Amino acid sequence: MSQLHASIRVDVDVANPGQFFACCGLLELADRLWPGAEGWFESPHFCVTCAGSLRMLIERAGEATLNQVDPSDPMSSPIEISDPFRPIRLDWWRDDQSGSKDLKVWAGSMEGVRITRAMQRAIREERYRTGALFNIGTVVYDESGKKVEPFYFDARRAINAHSRDVGFSPNDLQLTTTAFPAVEFFCLIGLQRARPKATNERRVFEYSSWAHPLSAELISVAVAGHLPYRGFRTYRFESWFRTGQRKHKSFRPAIRITQGD
Numbered sequence: 001m002s003q004l005h006a007s008i009r010v011d012v013d014v015a016n017p018g019q020f021f022a023c024c025g026l027l028e029l030a031d032r033l034w035p036g037a038e039g040w041f042e043s044p045h046f047c048v049t050c051a052g053s054l055r056m057l058i059e060r061a062g063e064a065t066l067n068q069v070d071p072s073d074p075m076s077s078p079i080e081i082s083d084p085f086r087p088i089r090l091d092w093w094r095d096d097q098s099g100s101k102d103l104k105v106w107a108g109s110m111e112g113v114r115i116t117r118a119m120q121r122a123i124r125e126e127r128y129r130t131g132a133l134f135n136i137g138t139v140v141y142d143e144s145g146k147k148v149e150p151f152y153f154d155a156r157r158a159i160n161a162h163s164r165d166v167g168f169s170p171n172d173l174q175l176t177t178t179a180f181p182a183v184e185f186f187c188l189i190g191l192q193r194a195r196p197k198a199t200n201e202r203r204v205f206e207y208s209s210w211a212h213p214l215s216a217e218l219i220s221v222a223v224a225g226h227l228p229y230r231g232f233r234t235y236r237f238e239s240w241f242r243t244g245q246r247k248h249k250s251f252r253p254a255i256r257i258t259q260g261d
Helices: 017-033 054-063 112-124 181-193 218-222
Strands: 008-011 040-044 047-049 065-068 080-084 089-091 204-209 233-241 250-251 256-259
Touching: 008 017, 017 047, 017 054, 017 089, 017 181, 017 204, 017 218, 017 233, 017 256, 054 112, 054 181, 054 250, 080 112, 089 181, 089 218, 112 181, 181 218, 204 218
Parallel strands: none
Antiparallel strands: 008 047, 040 047, 065 080, 080 089, 204 233, 233 250, 233 256
């Protein structure tokens, strides 16, 4: 793939489910700005060929209109992202038929719309306009200055998230912890089209990367492992309960289980 020109190139750990699906979100938005965009994985990068640049994409994503579709439900309302993008409705967490309920990591008093807006607000900073955006961690605040915890899509958050691992509950103590807002924001978008495949084990999923340029319309098939091109890799991960109440979940690091020839 190195002979192809990548307009956008970002660093990615494909075994981090949050980063993988954030790449799918980047491609989704790139295609909605510049129709015909194509993306592929070229370790250790995710590449996109399109009519724009990463800087332009992140700038527009940070300023995009974000609407709460159901005003009465700040926790689980569908979210619409539009202007300057072709509108996209995010509501995958309401799709019980596909098992997406087990992919929804937030619960209880966590407000999905508030988290999304806070992560979007964070990526407006200049430092997120580079290919290292998935590795930039920060404490995230909303417009009122209150700390906002992330969704927990980024697998780096799952490590030692449970009280039995560290001896106390970071959530209960309301500790200020580092989030990776670009991963959280773009992963939420990527999961709308690119869903991992459910396995026979509850809350355990599989996804496949690909090494050939694909349009946004085809990535759902590729992620599910139905395009076994040369260079594809399949990973398995768990959407894991991170609290004793068994309500809040997080994506754990994935294990590679197969590799295409």
